[in-house]
Amino acid sequence: MIRIDQLRHVYPAGRKQPERTALFDLTLDVPEGQFTILSGPNGSGKSTLFRILCGLATPSRGTVTIGGFDLGLQGAEVRRIMGVVFQSPAVDKHLTVAENIRIHADLYGIGGPEFQARKDDALAWTDLKDRQADKVETLSGGLARQVELAKVMMTRPKVLLLDEPTTGLDPGSRRAFLDALHRLQKERGMTVLMTSHVFAEAENVDRVAIMREGRLLAYDSPAALRALIGTEMVVVRAKDPDYLGDELRAHLGLAIRRHGDELRLEETENGEGLPLLERILDRWRGDILSISIKQPDLEDVFVHVTGRAMPEQADHPGEPR
Structure with a gap:
């Protein structure tokens, strides 16, 4: 149409x-x-x-x-x-x-x-x-x-x-x-x-x-x-995201996506998130501020494909967008 x-x-x-x-x-x-x-x-x-x-x-x-x-x-x-x-x-x-x-x-x-x-x-x-x-x-x-x-x-x-x-x-x-x-x-x-x-x-x-x-x-x-980034994702907030990101890449062999102070381990399937979370906690607990497992939503897809979060406020009227 x-x-x-x-x-x-x-x-x-x-x-x-x-x-x-x-x-x-x-x-x-x-x-x-x-x-x-x-x-x-x-x-x-x-x-x-x-x-x-x-x-x-x-x-x-x-x-x-x-x-x-x-x-x-x-x-x-x-x-x-x-x-x-x-x-x-x-x-x-x-x-x-x-x-x-x-x-x-x-x-x-x-x-x-x-x-x-x-x-x-x-x-x-x-x-x-x-x-x-x-x-x-x-x-x-x-x-x-x-x-x-x-x-x-x-x-x-x-x-x-x-x-x-x-x-x-x-x-x-x-x-x-x-x-x-x-x-x-x-x-x-x-x-x-x-x-x-x-x-x-x-x-x-x-x-x-x-x-x-x-x-x-x-x-x-x-x-x-949503399927672009799997059915589960592990999200880690680290004290030093650069250091922990390098560690996770080197020792887990997984693609890590950095978003602000978050490290996102995407493309995991149902049942894979919890064992991965436990492995990370066992080795790097002292470097972690928080860690969670979540099902991806469309905002996660947006971050995945654009590399940025959606702004809270709408565009300014009158400006070309």
Whole structure:
């Protein structure tokens, strides 16, 4: 449904910065009806890619096809089948819920009996049915996000793009929004591409794409990505990570991945972690601050393929990412 082929984007040199390449010949296919998460650290290019997919930026080279339409040549056709939820709120907080939905419907030429049917459908899954006369500024962050999603659902998109839509939501609102999104995606067979830096949001999707510095490093199902680093991993915090890392490599013959003050022994299978932990403790107990066995999650996969942890805060608005 979304086909990205050899996409390159270069930001030209400015008065205060040199020319910068944000995307390096990126190729990515998102199958119809699947939910895909796009993740990466600041500067990975994911927001540049998002802007291109939304039609807000023209790539330096390469093509994007959405629903069989060439984005560069058939933009109007693409917009008819696509909905977008941006990271920054795109509702008027001084208007009511109903007024925001009415304006969006007018922009798409939805009126008469069709408007009421689509409005009822768009609000059916929300907690907004009794709040339509309320101004958006009086709603919680979670309910305000529901307004955005309901507004987009008015057009019944086949493709839905979301840019870190849960930013700023509390855990309960985040979960409610994601539950509703997954339910709507499955009921309507939508193709969803969503950027996120929260790996818990990616555990139940069809595929996860991980980017760094404008390149695609990994793209597969969550289970397949976790399998890259085995079913168990031993994590050691050492007093002197350099010394202990050299010791473990020399005496155990295992690949050791350094991450901050942690030494990670990956690619171990079920049942191998405990004997390995005991061997390490027997010989190097005095050099260890802590040691544990864990099942890899998607954040561990991210560290494995990028060599860095995901920043706690989101990217700064207005900066190319």
